[in-house]
Amino acid sequence: MKEKDVVSKDLVRELKAHGINRRDFLKYCAATAAVLGLSEFEFTSGVVHALEKPTSGKPAVMWIEGQACAGCTIALTQVSYPPIASVILDKISIRYDHTIMAATGHVAEKAYEDIVKQGGYILIAEGATPGADDRFHMGGGMPFRKRLEESAKNSTAVLAVGACSAFGGIPRACPTKGMGVSDVLKKAGINKPVINISTCPVHPDHLIGTILYVLVTGKLPELDSKGRPAMYFGEVSMHDNCRRRAHFDAGEFLKDWNDPKQKNWCLFEKGCKGPVSYIDCTVRRWNDGISFCLDCGGVCQACGEPVFYDKVTPLYTAENEISKKIWAMRGKSISKKTA
Amino acid sequence: MAKKVVVDPITRIEGHLKIEVEVENGKVKDAWSSGTMARGFEAMLTGKDPRDASYITSRFCGVCYSVHQLASARALDAAFGAQVPWGGNLIRNLVMGAEYIYDHVLHFYQLSALDYIDIMAVANYKGKDKELLAVKDKIVGLVKAKDTYPLTPRYAPDEFTVKDPDLVISAVNHYLKALKMHAKARNMGAIWGGRTPHYQNIVVGGVTSYPDLNQWARFRTMLDEQKKFIEEVYIPDVLTFGKGPLWPLAKMGVGGGHYNYLSYGDFPKDSAGKDLVFPAGVIIGLDPANIKVDPVDTKKITESVKYAWYKAKNPVHPYDGEQVYDLDKKGAYTFVKAPRYDGKAMEVGPFARMIVAKNPDVIGLVKEGAKPGAVARHAARAIETKLIADACYVWLDQLLTEMTKPGFKIHDTAHWDPPESGMGAGFHEAPRGGLGHWIKIKDKKIENYQAVVPSTWNASPRCENGVRGQYEESLIGAPVPDPENPINVGRIIRSFDPCLACAIHIIDPQTNEIRKFLIE
Numbered sequence: 001m002k003e004k005d006v007v008s009k010d011l012v013r014e015l016k017a018h019g020i021n022r023r024d025f026l027k028y029c030a031a032t033a034a035v036l037g038l039s040e041f042e043f044t045s046g047v048v049h050a051l052e053k054p055t056s057g058k059p060a061v062m063w064i065e066g067q068a069c070a071g072c073t074i075a076l077t078q079v080s081y082p083p084i085a086s087v088i089l090d091k092i093s094i095r096y097d098h099t100i101m102a103a104t105g106h107v108a109e110k111a112y113e114d115i116v117k118q119g120g121y122i123l124i125a126e127g128a129t130p131g132a133d134d135r136f137h138m139g140g141g142m143p144f145r146k147r148l149e150e151s152a153k154n155s156t157a158v159l160a161v162g163a164c165s166a167f168g169g170i171p172r173a174c175p176t177k178g179m180g181v182s183d184v185l186k187k188a189g190i191n192k193p194v195i196n197i198s199t200c201p202v203h204p205d206h207l208i209g210t211i212l213y214v215l216v217t218g219k220l221p222e223l224d225s226k227g228r229p230a231m232y233f234g235e236v237s238m239h240d241n242c243r244r245r246a247h248f249d250a251g252e253f254l255k256d257w258n259d260p261k262q263k264n265w266c267l268f269e270k271g272c273k274g275p276v277s278y279i280d281c282t283v284r285r286w287n288d289g290i291s292f293c294l295d296c297g298g299v300c301q302a303c304g305e306p307v308f309y310d311k312v313t314p315l316y317t318a319e320n321e322i323s324k325k326i327w328a329m330r331g332k333s334i335s336k337k338t339a
Numbered sequence: 340m341a342k343k344v345v346v347d348p349i350t351r352i353e354g355h356l357k358i359e360v361e362v363e364n365g366k367v368k369d370a371w372s373s374g375t376m377a378r379g380f381e382a383m384l385t386g387k388d389p390r391d392a393s394y395i396t397s398r399f400c401g402v403c404y405s406v407h408q409l410a411s412a413r414a415l416d417a418a419f420g421a422q423v424p425w426g427g428n429l430i431r432n433l434v435m436g437a438e439y440i441y442d443h444v445l446h447f448y449q450l451s452a453l454d455y456i457d458i459m460a461v462a463n464y465k466g467k468d469k470e471l472l473a474v475k476d477k478i479v480g481l482v483k484a485k486d487t488y489p490l491t492p493r494y495a496p497d498e499f500t501v502k503d504p505d506l507v508i509s510a511v512n513h514y515l516k517a518l519k520m521h522a523k524a525r526n527m528g529a530i531w532g533g534r535t536p537h538y539q540n541i542v543v544g545g546v547t548s549y550p551d552l553n554q555w556a557r558f559r560t561m562l563d564e565q566k567k568f569i570e571e572v573y574i575p576d577v578l579t580f581g582k583g584p585l586w587p588l589a590k591m592g593v594g595g596g597h598y599n600y601l602s603y604g605d606f607p608k609d610s611a612g613k614d615l616v617f618p619a620g621v622i623i624g625l626d627p628a629n630i631k632v633d634p635v636d637t638k639k640i641t642e643s644v645k646y647a648w649y650k651a652k653n654p655v656h657p658y659d660g661e662q663v664y665d666l667d668k669k670g671a672y673t674f675v676k677a678p679r680y681d682g683k684a685m686e687v688g689p690f691a692r693m694i695v696a697k698n699p700d701v702i703g704l705v706k707e708g709a710k711p712g713a714v715a716r717h718a719a720r721a722i723e724t725k726l727i728a729d730a731c732y733v734w735l736d737q738l739l740t741e742m743t744k745p746g747f748k749i750h751d752t753a754h755w756d757p758p759e760s761g762m763g764a765g766f767h768e769a770p771r772g773g774l775g776h777w778i779k780i781k782d783k784k785i786e787n788y789q790a791v792v793p794s795t796w797n798a799s800p801r802c803e804n805g806v807r808g809q810y811e812e813s814l815i816g817a818p819v820p821d822p823e824n825p826i827n828v829g830r831i832i833r834s835f836d837p838c839l840a841c842a843i844h845i846i847d848p849q850t851n852e853i854r855k856f857l858i859e
Contacts, residue, residue, distance in 0.1 A: 056486030067378045070353045071401020071536040077445075078522050078535070085515045089477065094489040098350040102453045102493035104829050105346035111492055130377075135648075135666045137376040139348050139355045144376070170398055174379040175664070201401055201536050257547050257750040258424075270547075286534030287526045290557075296531055297547030298539025301394070309395070314388035316542070 056093060059215055060121035062151060063097035066144045067137055067171045067178050068127025071201035072162040073099045078204040080288055109140045119154035128164040128171035128178025136176040149188045157220060158194045161207055163308050166196035173310040193220055196227040199304035205284055206232045226306060232280050238300055239275035241282040257297055267299050271316040274300035275326045341368055344822045349832055351450040353402040354839025358828055362819045370814035372798050374675040374839045384788045389415055389757045389780050390543055392788060397537045400838050403442055404536035406769035409435060414776040415543035417763025421754035425610040426747055427545025429738045430531050432606055434538055436731040437528030440565050441521040442770040443724040444573055446836045447717060448517035454830045455585060456507045457496040463504040474512045494826040501584045513572055520568045527561040530554050545750035550742055559735055566728045577721040581714050592710025594831035596813035598625040599683045600691035603635060605768035608733055616730045617768045620695035623683055627705045632695055643677040643802035646670060654803055657777055657789050677799040677808060678791050686809045687772025687796045688835060689720040698722060713834035757783040769793055771836050794838045
């Protein structure tokens with residue numbers, strides 16, 4: 001087998017850009033192939049194609065990160081079923097994700113350009129986009145806004161993960177005026193389906209469940225009125241499934257975290273916004289079911305709702321408009337179907 | 340002829356970082372570190388209920404989540420006059436201990452290892468170990484399926500890259516195991532933290548999670564598994580690589596920098612608070628043969644904005660800052676400010692803590708010939724992970740005693756409501772290094788908020804005197820034989836475990852002196 005038959009000119013250029021000359025590459029392939037018991041050609045062409053165009057059949061995924069804390073990326077690594085290693089290596093083909101990819105600098109940016117050119121991938125966007133000035137977030141020499149717009153254009157669908165990406169979240173309240181993905185794309189006149197998988201950070205189950213749904217059915221899941229997967233969001237208020245609910249109705253509110261008797265009382269007076277939170281945390285819980293906000297005596301701040309954060313502050317009192325609305329709900333079931 | 344090389348983005352870190360280096364004769368001659376994303380959390384906090392701060396600042400960073408929640412709660416404790424009960428501090432320590440274990444393991448395997456190994460060498464594994472053969476099959480399978488993302492593309496392996504198939508396949512196996520282990524470590528923290536990232540239980544005055552014995556037993560059982568992994572896998576891997584194939588890099592001290600180190604000190608072992616897991620101290624110009632540690636005086640901290648995109652202002656103590664965005668500023672190249680201690684650029688983080696503590700294992704490595712630098716940072720990080728895991732056992736024992744006493748407390752309820760006015764500072768030794776939060780309260784609202792975080796120290800730009808930040812200085816002299824393949828730049832920068840989202844702030848004007856927070 002002659003070199004030119006398996007190593008295309010494109011690849012030679014590619015290798016050169018990566019600091020590898022053709023001879024070293026072929027030597028490496030030959031040595032590896034011998035050990036593998038593969039024919040030299042078989043392994044060489046395997047690696048060649050891996051660098052040129054993958055044909056593994058795994059769906060291509062790109063993950064980009066705007067004004068974010070990477071908490072949603074860490075939430076991705078919390079996925080247990082299927083195990084995260086299997087997600088990364090067996091289920092999807094992660095072409096760009098700056099937190100986990102081996103490539104860096106211009107090699108990473110080349111991978112980005114290649115996948116955008118190829119198109120047909122699922123785009124996962126974490127973090128907000130600065131609305132006040134593009135220069136508040138530059139990366140790889142371009143504004144994040146531009147990266148989001150061009151990568152969304154060639155994608156099949158966009159998953160806006162986390163509160164920042166879905167609705168602007170905390171950055172929306174900041175001077176840099178963070179915007180959610182839907183708003184950015186709408187402003188740019190880009191029409192792509194956007195699935196908001198809100199909460200701060202994204203729930204690992206919500207994220208992987210939505211990805212699996214798209215992969216298994218080839219369709220987008222049904223969405224609620226806020227663009228969130230209806231299988232996790234939208235119907236039932238946290239309040240209706242809260243094990244502290246009876247104490248709300250009985251007017252028993254936790255005042256002292258030191259008192260074991262009050263341990264399971266309602267957290268309304270500590271600022272809980274559970275009743276306006278239409279998310280399945282109370283039944284799904286977090287961290288493989290170990291706990292969740294309300295179980296550790298912490299309060300729900302409706303982090304998956306568009307009101308987060310500017311409308312739910314102050315967080316730890318019952319004095320804002322939302323808390324007043326919640327107070328007026330006493331004695332009623334507030335899930336949407338029955339409200 | 341010097342050549343400018345831009346590495347943008349630096350991947351496998353938290354946040355958005357650009358590094359520019361000038362390469363001459365195969366070595367870095369000069370370097371610039373740029374944080375390229377800003378949100379402006381602190382300015383947004385002005386006028387808010389002070390208690391919001393611990394919840395909001397946790398979102399500075401989702402990798403080192405809750406370190407800010409803790410530093411912020413400590414600043415609030417000081418400003419509110421709250422006395423955190425020892426039970427509350429024990430639970431704070433334990434959930435942060437879980438955070439450390441997860442964070443350091445993730446950093447070594449998921450964020451750094453790919454800089455040092457040629458993953459494709461697994462194909463040459465000739466052994467018979469079934470587990471390792473499965474790893475080989477997995478990687479060879481990816482190659483055969485013509486899809487090796489996200490393990491490729493990459494910078495080309497260089498002379499320091501480990502290519503020994505036995506070492507590489509074991510590292511790849513541990514890379515896959517570490518994914519499970521650090522997820523479990525986060526679950527361990529969630530027992531009292533509620534969930535991860537971003538715990539929900541740390542508030543001013545203590546914690547909200549009243550513990551029970553089942554939770555205690557669960558934490559302890561999960562800790563056993565973590566400790567085993569740290570002792571039998573993580574530390575041996577770091578030493579096998581550091582003292583084996585990476586020894587030349589260690590001896591060269593690639594990535595050394597200024598040799599100035601700062602640790603605020605943290606993690607009391609008992610309620611008296613005298614004995615700390617990480618002692619406080621400052622080292623200026625480390626001499627490994629004669630380590631001189633001075634006490635920390637936080638009044639000596641100043642911040643410069645000369646090369647950052649903020650309105651010009653002379654360097655001042657963090658409390659006197661007046662930084663407002665100026666995106667058109669000439670000469671500025673980053674959103675990160677330049678903190679200095681007594682005018683010196685400092686390194687914070689595991690190596691700083693371990694050298695300030697004169698940790699015998701780290702001193703031992705130095706005596707054997709390892710110079711402070713990228714490899715030594717990885718070693719210090721592994722060594723302190725074990726210290727924290729061991730401390731968790733001590734805290735668990737104490738918690739068991741405390742929680743079974745009548746009148747057990749986790750929160751200072753009397754100081755839950757914000758004071759009319761007040762101010763306070765909170766310090767924490769986060770996994771990435773020394774962290775400080777400062778708050779001023781007026782009319783029960785936040786008048787001003789500021790954080791000086793580990794990556795602000797390490798990733799800082801130049802200051803008035805032209806002194807480079809620690810990332811920048813640590814790159815000087817680094818071998819870059821091929822400007823198209825600056826693999827050592829990535830190795831050096833990642834050895835600090837950068838976290839850029841939290842390093843970038845907007846600050847409003849404030850004037851007042853610091854009230855030092857004392858760890859109880």
